[in-house]
Structures are given as C-alpha cells and as structure tokens.
Amino acid sequence: MSSQISDRRSVEGAGAPATTLLPVIALASGTTALVTSEFLPAGVLPTMASDIGVSDGVAGLAIAVTAIAGAVTAPTVALVLPRTSRRTVLVALLAAGAVANLAVSLAPDFAVLLLGRLLLGIALAGFWSFAFGAGTTVLPGRPRVVSTALAFGVSLATALGVPLAALVGNGVGWRAAFAGATAICVLAAVWLACVLPPVPAHPSAGLPMLRRAVGNRRLMAGIGCVGLVAFGNFASYPYIRLAIERVGSQHTTWLLVAWGLGGMAGNVLAGAFAARLRLLAAAAPVLLGAGLLVTAVAGSSSLLAIGIVLWGFAFNMVPVATQLWVSRVEPDSVESAVSLQVTAFQVAITAGAVVGGALLDARGAQFPLLLGAVAALAGGIGFGLLRVPA
Template identity: 65%
Template sequence: MASSSPHARTALDTVDRPSWTPIVALSAAMAMLVASEFLPASVLPALAADIGVSEGVAGLAVAATAIAGAITAPSIAVLLPRTDRRTMLVGLLAAGSVANLVVAAAPNFAVLLAGRLLLGVAIAGAWSFAFGAGVHAMGGRERAVSSGVAFGVSLATVVGVPVAAIVGDQIGWRAAFGGAAALTAVTAAGVARALPPVPAHPGAGIGMLREALRHRRLLAGAGCIVLVAFGNFAAYPYIRIATERIDPGATTWLLVAWGVGGVAGTVLAGVVAVRLRLLAALAPTLLGVSLLVAATASTVPVLTAAIVLWGLAFNMVPVATQLWVTRVESERVESAMSLQVTAFQVAITAGSAAGGALLDAYGVRWPFVVGAVAAVAAGLGFALLRIPAR
C-alpha cells in the first residue's frame, strides 16, 4: 500500500495532538480565582487596619469564601444539572470579578464579607467543573488536565500573592482587589473563546450525588482532604505575620519562595502521580513537616527552607486529591469533584477560623503547630486507604 500523503499525515497529527489552549485558559482562570481567594493573606495588616478589625478577624475574609464554597460545590450541579459547563464556568468567573470589585469598594467589614461570599460561590463552582471540562476538551488526558489546573494555583502563588503584596504596600490593598477584578474578567473572556461546549453528564443531578455519597472509601478520602486542607489554612492566612516576626524586609521574597516551591510541587506531582497512593500520602506529610519547621524557625534561612517545602508540599495536594477522588469514583467524576471541593472549603473555613483564634490568643506559632498535626494525620490516612488500579 502506498504511504499516506504529507497532507494526510498533517491532518492525522492534528487529531492526535489537540490544542492545549483549553488547559491554558482553565489554568489562567483558576490562577485568578485562587489569587483572589488568597489576596487577604497578602494585604492582611493594611486591610485589617483600614476596615477596623483585628488581624485574626480579618483572616475570616478567607473563611467567608470557603463557607459559600462548601454550600455551592455539592449543590450547583444539582440546581443546574443540564446547563452547559462552559457557560457555567464563564458565568462563575464573571461573578468572581464582581466579587473582587465589591471588596475593593467595601466601606466596612460586612460588605467585604459579602463580596468574599460571592467569590466563594465562584471558586467552588469553577473547581467543580474545571477538571471535567478540561478532560472533555483534551480527550481524557486526566493527568495533564489536573497538572494544568494545579499549575494555575501555583502561578497564583508565585506571581499573584507577592505581586498583590507589592501593590498593596505601594498603592493600597483596594487597588490589589481592583486589579484582580479586571484580570478575572479577562480570563472569563478567554475561557469563553478557548473552551468548546461542554455538555453536562447525562446523569448529573441529585441522583449522581446521592450515589457518590454512599461510597465509603470516597468519604474516607474526603475526611483526609479535610485534614490536610485544615492544616494548611490554619496557617496560610497568617504567613505574612509569621515572616514579619523574623524579618519584615524579607516578606515579599519569602512569598515568592512559597510560590516557587509550589511550581516545583505541581511538576513533581504530575510525575509521581503514576504512584497515586504514594503521592496522596507524601504531600500531606511533607506539608506537616514544613509547618512544624516554620513554627519553630528563628532565622531567615531556616524559614526560607520551610516555606519552599510548604509551597512544594501543598501544591502537590490538588493534583493528588483530584486524581484520587476521580480514580476511586470513576463513574461519577463530577460528584466526586464536588465532594473534594466541599471538603476543601469546609476545611478552609474551619482552619482559618481556628488559626485566627489561635493567633489572637496564643501568637502566630500555634496555628502552624496545629496545622502540622492535622496534615500529618491526613498523610497517614491516605497511606492506609487503598485505591483501584487503573
């Protein structure tokens, strides 16, 4: 038989190698939403002083997004079971932009919390649908999609968090939120253009969620996700306060170091994901170690090492847990993802609230110590849970 023509081979290559534009768009979208979620940690002292609340209370600006997210993640697919997922993602990003504008203009803490609640709806909904939409667009490349979405989280921390800190210091914390609003609107337009239509799963709705909730191993994994996310967010809203305790001048660069570690963690997670059980146990354990070292550090080099390890470990967690829940519950991926997001949001609420209480009562070290214990417990839990082979 004659060999195929160059034109035929080119067409075949195009089919075999789909455009990566959808993953780039989703990664940018998640970067902006996560950067928005973590913005209060970048500007916490100035925000608290301007609004007139303690730094511990101001940390609840992170918890507020999580409260809304915990409610939204399991319910949004139930309320809108047939809506195209691209349309939903674009609408949620638009809501995130509006939420940042509300915070930027907030005259008091109550209005600020309202904006953060709206942001929580946007983040939880986007997390619930981004993975499935990406897999649909990329022909089932789960590891690539998970790593791409997680890379957006790392990008938010390596660029968004320190840039927000600089903008907050030089111009004002309100300008940081205003800039986030504009950039989130841009990513909404990018997703609308780059992502193909993504029809809802035929079984989406309350029935799919009910079946997922009967899966005991999935629920046990969700409990471990709660522990590891609680551990991180008991400490993360107060990272700036912890760094300023040792060297106020190094704060911005230590935030960059956290993000650099995060980029490395995302890449490493994509590699180690072939041994998913190991990855799921390793990431929380390393997180616990990093938090304990950060809590006891007394010099900048030790604190820097702890923060880099912290960023690396925590940014392995989204990749690990996304792949873990979708491996354990492969028939109901959307519901499994919503359960993962709910677990994260519940833990963010509890963690940031507990961390704020510990900070105000005992000082900045205790949120880190408590977070370390919870993270190590999560690692042990994942080590004990078996997952199906592919």
C-alpha cells in the same frame, strides 16, 4: 435506552476533542484568577485590617466566609444546573468573581467586604467543581495533564498573585490589589469564552451522580483525609505573612514568592509521580506537616526559608494528588467526586481560618503552624492506609 445512548454520545462528542492544550490552559487561567482572588487577603492582611478597623484575626474571616460559600456551593451547583452547558456556567462564574472583587475594592466597611467575599466563594467552588470534568471532556484520556494544569494555575496564583498583592498593597493600597483581581477575572472569562468548545452536562449530572459518589465509602474516607490536610494548611496560610514577620520582615515579599515557586515545583513533581498515587497522596501531607513545623520553630532567616519553601512545595502537591485520587476511586461520577473534594477544601479553609485566627490572637503566629502540622500528618497517615484501585 436509545435516548440514554444518544445523551452519552452527545457528551462524548462535545465539540471536537481538543487538538491543542489551549482550552485546558484557559481553564487553568480561570483557577489562577479565582485562587489569586481568594487568597489576596493573606498578602494584604495587616493593611486591610487596619483600614477596615478590625483585628488581624477577624480580618482572616475574609478568607473564611469565601470558603463557607464554597462549601455550600460545590456539591449543590450541579443540582441547580444539571443540564446547563458547562462552558456557559464556567464563564459566568468567572464574571461573578470579577463582580465580587469589584465589590471588595469599593467596600466602605467590613460587612460589604464579607458580602463580596461570599460571592467569590460561590464563583470559586463552582468553577473548581466543573473545570476538571470540562477539561477531561475536551482533552479525553489525559486526566493527569488536566489535573496538573489546573493545579499549576493554583501554584501560579500563590507564586505571583499573593506576592504581587503584597507589593501593590504596600505601594498603592490593598483596594488597588482587588481592583487588579477584577480585571484578571474579566480577561480570564473572555479568553475562556473564546477557546473552550461547548461542553454539555453529563446525562447523570445532578442528584443521581452525587448519591453514587456519597455512597462510595472509600471515596468518603479519602474526602475526610483531604479535609484534614487542607485544615492543616489553612489554619496557617492566611497568616503566613505574620509568621514570616515573626522572624524578620525584610524579606517578606521574597519569601512569599519562594513559597509559590516551591509550589510550582511540587505541582510538576506531583504530576510526574501520579502513577504512584497512593504514595503521592500520603507523602505530600507528611512533607506539608514537616514544612509547617520547620516554619513554626525557625529562629533564623535561613531556616525560615527552608520551612517556607518546603511548605509551598508540599501543599501544592496536594490538589493534583487528591483530584486524581478521587477521580480514580469514583471514575463514573467524577464531577460529583471532585465537588466533594472541593467541599472538603472549603470546609477546611473555613475551620482553619477561624481556629487559626483564634490561636493567632490568643497565642501568636507559631501556634496555628503547630496545629496545622499535626492535622496534615494525620491526613497523610489516613491516605497511606487507603488503597487506590488499579
């Protein structure tokens, strides 16, 4: 008993509580670097596919294979490293992301490119699984701030990362975009190593915590809803550029920026409404379904812009809402609960990219959007039926 009390105190006193937001901002910069890397193919898909010699649908597997690795990594990384300092792990994962991007930028063929993307999936899922717990350890009592900051990192990646990748890809080449992502991951790793205090693992981290989380039926039902919503988005998002160009290509880059800017607004609004978690978790997927539907049927640039902005706004509410939802439903096993949320996202990204790519090649850019709208709406209904503990 005394050893358990000692372990608990060592976790609660991991370094001193943060007196500034710098550690959390540094964690958010890591999510920005890795999520930018994950979705770079969406910004350079046509040129990358042409250069490597595969179809656009097959090139979408560059996102799917990253998600496959992430789906396996998220629930198991804590089992492999149950006692390793979370600061050490987080910095190492950012370094792995840099190596992965470098491999892609130099890839001579599609097989090597996929290997690089596989390593990126390990880095991304591991980072996401540990970042929230590390953030709430160094900034105790403020989970909403930590979740909003990490999700804002995702929004920043989609607002700037993918559009910049499109600009760099069009101007210099898609390989240069991945080389730039390599540098960003290195910088994020160095910054995190400098400002994040030591974060020991929780005493029950690993298999005991995972078993407790998996045994929570309400949590697992919510994880299923997370998977539906994420599938709805990622059946469509790898092909967002093609969906835009179906209506007109003259404003492609700016509409990608608009998607991300809408996402930033959604991210901030989700944090503001986090107290009404059940409503937030249900409303975000419903709005996502509406945004996907409008984008699918748009026949003009103005209607397309409305659909794109609503899509970005709604989807970027989802990471904040669902991360807070799982941590509320399973407060004693947050690290494992978040890892299951990450797994749901990664499985959905894999399935979405594969199914969306098949629909894209067979029926055109509208059909992945329509499928995504149905899945997102189903996930929203599911969240509406699940109660959240006070």
